[in-house]
Amino acid sequence: DGGITQSPKYLFRKEGQNVTLSCEQNLNHDAMYWYRQDPGQGLRLIYYSQIVNDFQKGDIAEGYSVSREKKESFPLTVTSAQKNPTAFYLCASSSGGSSQPQHFGDGTRLSIL
């Protein structure tokens, strides 16, 4: 079945560490997105990519980095510069058109030790 796979489901980070969240899709979608979800704040866009080797900052990109070397993969790195990284992170993909819905993975919950 086609879909989006995020791993790991739960992730713990020590102070000062960078961590990378994985997102893989087999939907042949051009566009991919990373969101951060905090209680009562909805979804906030971190980064998005419309094509391979290109990506743009979203609304809250500070302290995060991404790469898009393959169409299927869009990993997110939470750097030590992100002072409040504890959150639920969601990856999504779409065909990229402005009328197209996004398809979501099951998320990664990141916590600080």
Place this chain on the structure above:
Amino acid sequence: AQSVTQLDSQVPVFEEAPVELRCNYSSSVSVYLFWYVQYPNQGLQLLLKYLSGSTLVKGINGFEAEFNKSQTSFHLRKPSVHISDTAEYFCAVGGNQGGKLIFGQGTELSVKP
């Protein structure tokens, strides 16, 4: 600029009762509207979408929504809810460059026996 306002953060309702979750939007571009559902510790699942045509849109799980251009609303309705409908519901507006979606803050639907 686009924005989405979900007018209720929490909606408690008894099983088999009707429910309406309210969503207002503002947009200066073509409007594409979506409702998503999120169960605990999972990603978002598309319930329904409005792209054009009939203003009454039917989705999965017995939900429907009505697009009202004059009132800039896209309220979600279900005539009879089940315990299994307990979840968080997000309204989103598209039409942006790169396929970006703007999400509301979410409405937590709690169905009680």
